[in-house]
Every structure is written in C-alpha cells, then in structure tokens.
Amino acid sequence: MSHVLCLIADPNRAPLAPQLVTELARLCHDSPRWLAEAEACELPLTGIEPARLSASAAPLLAGMAVDWAILPAGERRKRLLVSDMDSTMITVECIDELADLVGVKTEVAAITRRAMNGELDFEAALTARVALLEGLPVARLAEVYEARVRLMPGARTLLRTMRAGGAFTALVSGGFMPFALRVQQALGFDLVAANQLEVQGDRLTGRVLPPIAGAGLKLSVLQRLQAEHGLTREQTMAVGDGANDLPMLENAGLGVAFRAHPAVAAATKVAINVGDLSALLYLQGIPKQAFLVD
Secondary structure, eight states: OOEEEEEEEBTTTBOOOHHHHHHHHHHHTSOOEEEETTTEEEEEOOSSOHHHHHHHHHHHHTTSSEEEEEEESSSOSOSEEEEOOTTTTBSSOHHHHHHHHTTOHHHHHHHHHHHHTTSSOHHHHHHHHHHTTTTOBTHHHHHHHHHHOOBOTTHHHHHHHHHHTTOEEEEEEEEEHHHHHHHHHHHTOSEEEEEEEEEETTEEEEEEESSOOSHHHHHHHHHHHHHHTTOOGGGEEEEESSGGGHHHHHHSSEEEEESOOHHHHHHSSEEESSSOTTHHHHTTTOOGGGOOOO
16 A cells, blocks of 8 residues: 545534445445544545546545545655644734734735736735734734634644654744734744834834745745754645645645645645545544544
8 A cells, every 4th residue: 555545524514425435435446444423534545546546536536525635655754844823823814913903904815826826926016015004003913813713613623732742843834923922822832934114113014024935935844844853854844824834835755735725726636625624634644532632
C-alpha cells in the first residue's frame, strides 16, 4: 500500500453514505478504516494506482458534499504545521472589518477577494488597503477583535491535538500582528509572524512597516522551521486560503487549501470545503477518538 483515499463529510448536513464507501472500497480493493462514524474514513489503495483510482472515483464523488484526497501512506502524522490566519484560523478578514469602521468595507473587501484569488499583487493591494485606514485609533483594533473575530470551527481541536502529538506550530499571516498575537494566545501557536502597522501617537498612519509579510515570508518560515527541527518535507503541513499561501502549500509535504479562493483551490492537490479544521487531523489518519477537544 503506497497511498490511501481519505473521505471527509459533515455528519450534521450530509453524513458519509455507507453505500458510497462500499463502492469506493470495491475500486480500492480493500476495506475502509472508519476514523469517525458517518464523518470520515480512509481506504488503502491495493492493486490500483492513484491516478487510475482518481479517474474512477471522481464521477462517483462529483457534486457530493464530501472532501476527498489521495495521500501517500507514509509519514501521515505531521511534525510541523504552518498556518495562515485570516479566513483560515479565524472566520474573518481583519482588514475588511477595520475598513468597516471607516466606511470603506465594500471597497476594501473587493480588493481583498481579488488579491487572495491571485488577481492583484499582494503587497500593492495590502499597501492600498492599509492607506484607507489612516487616522483610525489603535484602540479600535482590540474592539474589532473582541466584537468580530471568531475562531474557525475545529481550530482549537487541530492545534491541541497536533501539539500534544509533538508537532511545532506556526501562525504566519499577511494580516496584522495585534490580531495574530491574540490568535496565538487563544490557540497556543508556538511561533507567530505578521505585518506591523505603523502608529503615531494613538492612531494608524495608513502604512505598513517594512518588510511586508507576504508569500515569501510564509515560505521561508516553513523552510526554516523544517531545517531547524530536522524534518523531512513529508513531515510538514501548511494550510491557507489565499494566493499568498500558495508557495508554502506547494512546498509542504501536505498543503491544504482550506475553504480557499477558486484559483487557490484549483492549484492545490488537497482542498477542504466541507469539513472544518479538524479535517486536517483526518488527513493525517488520526481517528476522532484521539482528538483533544475543549
């Protein structure tokens, strides 16, 4: 067995159908291992190549509310997690919520969507959006965090379970350090890196302090931590939703596009759209009974 087929569903909306699993097991020539009843299972590929299974499985899974991926069977349990923040570990884009305070959320959110889909240069788009925040009192950042920032479902379970298993975790964001530090504290990330907003007195100047944390930083953090911890590429995982996450997703052993923008999902091998962040544990072959939950 060189690969496994992993299936993930939302049991509250559309449970994983036993009939579907039985049909896929026939294609794989092996029996399923259930990771969570009605929610997740995996099937070893026995006597069938990944490309052939993918071609046969795709029509069966088309249009169904099921995340699926064919993954190497070796090095399933990852020792390093590098994650994006906005719309990945949290449910909002912080810059869009800040823009709402100065009446330009619609304009800024449109730029955010295009930048995250790879249609605009990330650094230029960030600079333009932050300029619109000039004069905003710094105290409003804390207000936005308390009132609008919510952790993504499954985030605590993912972090607690991976850290308990010995993984090192890093939050690397193209967003802003005041929010990233709060998310780090809430979830227990070992390391955090993000952009610093320039402040004069008690207000934002509308500028980001250089260097801008973008795709290059995310990739360099992944590679640096891999080297520092003596890990192979296969022992690393990265997760994100935007175009600035693509380099780190492409260079991790397991790169996951989580509820990602269309161009990002299309460019990655593994995409999660149905499950929450605990799906990243199922992708590692970890059964639900081994999850650490609040």
